[in-house]
Amino acid sequence: METSRTNDMWQFIQSQNSHLRMTDLKVASLLGALTGITLAILIMIRWHRDGWSADLYLMSAMCIVGISAFFVYGSLVLARSKEDSPQSTERRRDPA
Numbered sequence: 001m002e003t004s005r006t007n008d009m010w011q012f013i014q015s016q017n018s019h020l021r022m023t024d025l026k027v028a029s030l031l032g033a034l035t036g037i038t039l040a041i042l043i044m045i046r047w048h049r050d051g052w053s054a055d056l057y058l059m060s061a062m063c064i065v066g067i068s069a070f071f072v073y074g075s076l077v078l079a080r081s082k083e084d085s086p087q088s089t090e091r092r093r094d095p096a
Helices: 002-016 022-050 054-093
Strands: none
Touching (some): 022 054
16 A cells, blocks of 8 residues: 555656756756755754754754755656666667
8 A cells, every 4th residue: 555655656756857857857966965965064063052943943854855855856867767778778789
């Protein structure tokens, strides 16, 4: 039951992002990673100095969103490259 629900959600994500080019997906993945890492470092610096506050909770949520974007868009890049891989291999084999 959970597997089919997860597959349905993944297919929905793929269909909603099917219009994006590979470079768009790669840039979104890299920006998500940079955002997540940067916010995590800022959170640790602020937490060490001041302790938990309301803005750190917001920064933590944004950090989680950035890291999630990295994984989602990175997975879309990998999935699309696997789909395109057999086609490009066939083109290289067939010189005509």
